[in-house]
Amino acid sequence: MSRPDSPESVRDRAEAGHPPAEHTPPPRRPWHRAAALLTLTPLLRYAVARHAVPPGTDRRTGCDACGASIGPDRPWPALGPSARCAECGARIGAPPATVELAAVAALAALLLARPPAIEGVAAAWWLAFAVPLLFVDLAVHRLPDRLTWPAAAGTWLLLGVAALTGTGPAPWLRATAAGLGLALFFAATTLLLGARGFGIGDAKLALSAGTLLGWYGWSVPVLGLVLALTLSGVVALGLLVSRRARWSSHLPFGPYLVLGTLGALLLVW
Known part of the structure; x- marks a missing residue:
C-alpha cells in the first residue's frame, strides 16, 4: 500500500478526481x-x-x-x-505561590477566550497591573498611582490602536466615556459618603476597568460593577457571620473590581 504522501498516492487521487492532499500545518502551542x-x-x-x-x-x-x-x-x-x-x-x-496562581488564571482566561489580537493585548496590559494592584490592596488597603495610571493610559491607547486598525472610533469613544463615567461614580461616593464610600484609588482603578469593559457596550461596565458588588457583598457577609469583621470594618474593594471586570470580559468574549 502506498503512503499518503507518495507520488503513487497523489497520482491515484488525481485520477479519481480528488485534489492532492495538503500538508497539515503544525498545531499551535x-x-x-x-x-x-x-x-x-x-x-x-x-x-x-x-x-x-x-x-x-x-x-x-x-x-x-x-x-x-x-x-x-x-x-x-x-x-x-x-x-x-x-x-x-x-x-x-x-x-x-499566590501571584503565580493569579497569573496562571489570568493567562488561562485569555487563552481560552481568544479575544481579537489587539483587544487581547489591551486586556493583558490591564491584567499586568491589575494583578499586583489586587495584592497591594489586600495587604495595605491602597491602590498606588504608579500602577493605576499606567493601567488606564495603556488600556486607553491600545484600544485606540484597535479603533484605528479596523473597528472605527465608536467603540473607543464609548470606552472612553464609560471609563470616565465609572471613575466619576466611584469618586462621587467618596465625596458624598466619606469613609463609607469607595476610595479615590478605587476610582482610578475603575477608570481603566470601565474603559476596557466599555469597549464592548454600555451594559458591560454595569455588569462588571454588579459582579464586583455581589462578590464583595457575599465575602463581607461571610466575614460578618464568622465574626472576622464588623459592620464598621473597612474592606478593600479593588480585588472585587478586578475579579468583576475579568468575569464580565469572559461573559462577552
Missing part, C-alpha cells in the same frame, strides 16, 4: 507562550513588594527584617514563588 509569559511573574511580585506599604511610607527597596536589597537584578528567591529573603528567610510581599 499557546501553552508554550503562556509558560514563557509566566517568567514575568517576578516583575509582578516586585511591584507588590515595592508598593505594599502604608500611605506616606517610602516604597520598599529591601527586606523589612534584615534590609537585604530586592529587585529584578536579584529575583531569586525573594521574587520567586517561595517569596523568601535570600539572607534571613523572612517572607517578602505576597504569600508564596
Whole structure:
C-alpha cells in the first residue's frame, strides 16, 4: 500500500478526481507562550513588594527584617514563588505561590477566550497591573498611582490602536466615556459618603476597568460593577457571620473590581 504522501498516492487521487492532499500545518502551542509569559511573574511580585506599604511610607527597596536589597537584578528567591529573603528567610510581599496562581488564571482566561489580537493585548496590559494592584490592596488597603495610571493610559491607547486598525472610533469613544463615567461614580461616593464610600484609588482603578469593559457596550461596565458588588457583598457577609469583621470594618474593594471586570470580559468574549 502506498503512503499518503507518495507520488503513487497523489497520482491515484488525481485520477479519481480528488485534489492532492495538503500538508497539515503544525498545531499551535499557546501553552508554550503562556509558560514563557509566566517568567514575568517576578516583575509582578516586585511591584507588590515595592508598593505594599502604608500611605506616606517610602516604597520598599529591601527586606523589612534584615534590609537585604530586592529587585529584578536579584529575583531569586525573594521574587520567586517561595517569596523568601535570600539572607534571613523572612517572607517578602505576597504569600508564596499566590501571584503565580493569579497569573496562571489570568493567562488561562485569555487563552481560552481568544479575544481579537489587539483587544487581547489591551486586556493583558490591564491584567499586568491589575494583578499586583489586587495584592497591594489586600495587604495595605491602597491602590498606588504608579500602577493605576499606567493601567488606564495603556488600556486607553491600545484600544485606540484597535479603533484605528479596523473597528472605527465608536467603540473607543464609548470606552472612553464609560471609563470616565465609572471613575466619576466611584469618586462621587467618596465625596458624598466619606469613609463609607469607595476610595479615590478605587476610582482610578475603575477608570481603566470601565474603559476596557466599555469597549464592548454600555451594559458591560454595569455588569462588571454588579459582579464586583455581589462578590464583595457575599465575602463581607461571610466575614460578618464568622465574626472576622464588623459592620464598621473597612474592606478593600479593588480585588472585587478586578475579579468583576475579568468575569464580565469572559461573559462577552
